[in-house]
Amino acid sequence: MEKTNNSSVSRRQFLGAAATLVSGSVLASSPVFGAPAIIKNLLGPNSLINGVQIGVITYSFREMPDQSAEAILQYVLETGISAIELMGDPAEIYAGKPKSTVDMRSVFPLMRKRNEKQELTDEEKKKLEDAEAQMKSYNQEVAKWRQSASMSKFEELGKIYKKAGVKIYGFKPNAFGRNNSDAEIEFGMRAAKALGANQVTLEHPANDEHTLKLGNIAQKVGVKVGYHGHEQQTYTFWDTALAQSPANALNLDFGHFVAAGNPNPLDIIKQKHDRIVSMHIKDRQTPAHGKGNVVWGQGDTPIADALKLIRDNKYKFPATIELEYKVPEGSTPVAEVKKCLEYCKNALS
Template sequence: MKTLNRREWSKLTLTGVAGLMIPKAFAFHKPGSVTIGLQSYSLRDRPLDEALAAMVSLGIKSCELWGGHVEPQAAQWQRNSTPEQNKQKKALLEEWRANLKMDEIHAIRDKFKAAGIRIQAYTASIKDSISEHDLEQQFQIAQALGTDSITTSATVSVMKRVDVYAKKYKIQVGMHNHAHVEQPNEFATPDSFARGMQGLSEYIKINLDIGHFTAANFDAVAFMKEHHKQIICIHVKDRKKDQGDNLPLGQGDTPIGPVLHLIRDNGWPIPANIEYEYKGADTVEELRKCIAYCQNLVKA
């Protein structure tokens, strides 16, 4: 697809046909700017309706919707859960998936629409053990939410199965990385991304977490320069190199400013979704600081 320059973009927008000729990411993106969005996992301390209210109060207009805000809250994994509790949570989630009606998902979509927040992507849980029913259901949920993108902390080995449904539903899938460089089947290194996409369709792409990438001692700026066409969104967090801690934005080694400037200056339609993981006093107030920090960098 041809890359539009700013003059061509303006001409298409004025004639009212830009949204018909370009993907959703382009239609939402304003050239010369950066979409500062939110990974709703940042608000994992509250249920969906409260998380949505928090996003409205923060002025968020673009959200990467975490699966935990779609699935039953009682089924969510919690630290220090007992084996019996985990068994009960798994059974509850299996029951929910077996009986899910897409009207429930449409209701979530409508809540976001009423709030003026675009669901940029749906974050699905996809591992090697996932059944074919549950794997296809993740795409059906994304479709019902009205998004053309899924992000997932999957494995390299499951991506061939994922690609079957990505092509069927015409939904792109961004592989999300952590910093587990010692696990070759996890996404953590440039090589793991390459192996995850090798031989698969154009729907298999990347959700680059620039914080984890830095903690794994890789260069997010260089990677984005080379692979920006495969990146559907980034996660913004700040970590130290050498598997360092999550820190407030600006206190780690992650090149947040240079990355945001790359997106802005090149007009790349890559949303920058804040993923809050460091320990702060109040989630919403910390997110307010994160948003302001990123906005100020974009203006610089």
């Protein structure tokens, strides 16, 4: 596809390509019309494997230069994945949100280090503090934009993804924090519905009053709230939030759960399956082995067993690929996500 000067796919090109992808005329002139398997591939990706929906989170493509909604869709299509947990910026910028000057690609690793209680250097601390100060000012500008933003552009984007064969099942905007107003929270949840998602996801706020508020607003809007965790996850981590509202749920991170040292990690899926709305999968080591994020199959996370558990028990939540290990030299995030999908296919075959 032709690129514009700002490295984003041209809106006109994008809309045209999406329409062509689902056009009946493409198939009508094709000599393979009538061959179901081939037609299925022509119509788009399919990562529903033996009843298990494999998805991907936008964060997996964080090292790619173009972070627009249009580019994200192209990355997902290249991987062959048919479902996504979409983070906030691509969709909100598509809908007209002011753009931030903060390079989140350089900030994300520092935030992850802090979340995992790793020591930051003085230079890293300063960089993170400066970025967060800029983000605070920017968030005030965004809050003002959200007061009058229309849902129509979110609906448009959801339809484009759907027509291309990619279901948006989760939405993760920066709208659900304790500093966000009730109006912003409701905006983020309504945007999720407009995109076609049945859930919003966020880091667990570690505040009972706030999870109660989020659950109540989610119930009103008609979506679920999936709370994500890192190494603070335990078997009882979500219990208060789950008791507060039927809309509160788990966005379980299975890799972090293993790195936290929890015994018998498959049991969290068995125990909480009816309240899990989505599950992140990655391969991490146990504390005894260093807690590393590693290439799938080299760590201690029983990814294959977890996927089989979902398949055999017909659990309905998607398993979301989250690429966190270092991309090998000469490869790309898109290529590595494809390898992760192949791992899932092999596990479920």
